[in-house]
Amino acid sequence: MAQKKTGKNAATAASKTLQDGRTGQASKSAAGSALSQVxxxxxxxxxxxxxxxxxxxxxxxxxxxxxxxxxxxxxxKKVGRQQET
Structure with missing residues (x-):
């Protein structure tokens, strides 16, 4: 199975989320995770x-x-689900 990674559009959205001063902690955490997976x-x-x-x-x-x-x-990562081969 191919590994997933953050695409260009999602990475741009994550970057904007982190730079926005109005963004809450949960949003920043999710955005940071997305960027770490580019x-x-x-x-x-x-x-x-x-x-x-x-x-x-x-x-x-x-x-x-x-x-x-x-x-x-x-x-x-999906837990408890079999992945197709």
Whole structure:
């Protein structure tokens, strides 16, 4: 299975999220995780995944932050599910 990595659009959204002074801690955590995965080989940790989940469920979070959070969750290792070969 090919390793996932953060794409250009998601990396740009993550960068903007980190630079925005209005951004909350959960959004910044998810964005930081997404940026750390620009190159393949890293997976999302439990804390970053929880932060990304919180960001996606929040009605107060903007589209840019949600894009970075979605990228972060997409790179979370699936537990208890068999991967296709």
């Amino acid at each position: 190159n393949a080989g890293r997976i999302t940790g439990t804390e970053a995944a929880q932060a990304a989940s919180d960001v996606l469920q929040s009605r107060e979070t903007g589209k840019t932050s949600k894009m970075a959070a979605a990228s972060t969750l997409a790179q979370k």
